[in-house]
Amino acid sequence: DAGVIQSPRHEVTEMGQEVTLRCKLISGHNSLFWYRQTMMRGLELLIYFNNNVPIDDSGMPEDRFSAKMPNASFSTLKIQPSEPRDSAVYFCASSLRPGQAYTGELFFGEGSRLTVL
Amino acid sequence: AQSVTQPDIHITVSEGASLELRCNYSYGATPYLFWYVQSPGQGLQLLLKYFSGDTLVQGIKGFEAEFKRSQSSFNLRKPSVHWSDAAEYFCAVGAANFGNEKLTFGTGTRLTIIP
Numbered sequence: 001d002a003g004v005i006q007s008p009r010h011e012v013t014e015m016g017q018e019v020t021l022r023c024k025l026i027s028g029h030n031s032l033f034w035y036r037q038t039m040m041r042g043l044e045l046l047i048y049f050n051n052n053v054p055i056d057d058s059g060m061p062e063d064r065f066s067a068k069m070p071n072a073s074f075s076t077l078k079i080q081p082s083e084p085r086d087s088a089v090y091f092c093a094s095s096l097r098p099g100q101a102y103t104g105e106l107f108f109g110e111g112s113r114l115t116v117l
Numbered sequence: 118a119q120s121v122t123q124p125d126i127h128i129t130v131s132e133g134a135s136l137e138l139r140c141n142y143s144y145g146a147t148p149y150l151f152w153y154v155q156s157p158g159q160g161l162q163l164l165l166k167y168f169s170g171d172t173l174v175q176g177i178k179g180f181e182a183e184f185k186r187s188q189s190s191f192n193l194r195k196p197s198v199h200w201s202d203a204a205e206y207f208c209a210v211g212a213a214n215f216g217n218e219k220l221t222f223g224t225g226t227r228l229t230i231i232p
Contacts, residue, residue, distance in 0.1 A: 033220075045221070056219060104151070104166060104168065104211050104220075106161075108160035
């Protein structure tokens with residue numbers, strides 16, 4: 001089975017540009033998590049969804065960040081406008097919800113490394 | 118709120134030596150506990166997890182971890198490390214309740230293996 005698929009793997013952009021990161025969940029999973037990893041702050045949860053509905057977006061830094069799940073298998077994380085401090089590796093992870101052979105495990109993609117100049 | 122502390126930022130171990138990485142958690146109820154490993158440029162891979170039952174859990178690549186409720190700890194161990202174990206290791210805690218399925222990660226411990 002294919003794992004969580006993220007694109008692009010690397011993105012270099014200039015300050016002020018719009019950035020869109022994409023994530024495809026593992027088939028059958030219904031929870032989706034976006035994490036950001038930096039040297040200074042480690043792994044931070046930005047937002048997560050259950051069955052396409054955002055449950056906790058308290059980690060989203062500010063209004064420049066938005067995330068959507070247009071369908072059960074796909075999500076986007078958008079930054080508009082981007083700033084140099086947004087440079088980080090962004091991970092997407094998926095899991096099953098509790099009650100459905102739940103294991104608690106998150107399955108991570110390989111990440112999208114964003115550099116904002 | 119749940120939290121995880123990994124007190125060791127960087128550990129260096131000789132190949133063949135034993136390893137213990139420390140993890141302390143804070144959570145009001147029985148937690149779900151995880152150890153993940155991250156190689157450079159890669160995502161996080163699950164090593165092992167604890168839900169309930171036997172407090173000593175076995176994982177992949179010869180790793181094990183022991184849940185000690187009295188110490189709020191979940192330390193990771195390996196009897197004999199291999200050069201391929203060099204990576205970053207993350208401990209995580211979760212609640213596994215509806216509406217609170219997120220995992221909170223520690224800051225990680227970087228493991229260096231010397232010949």
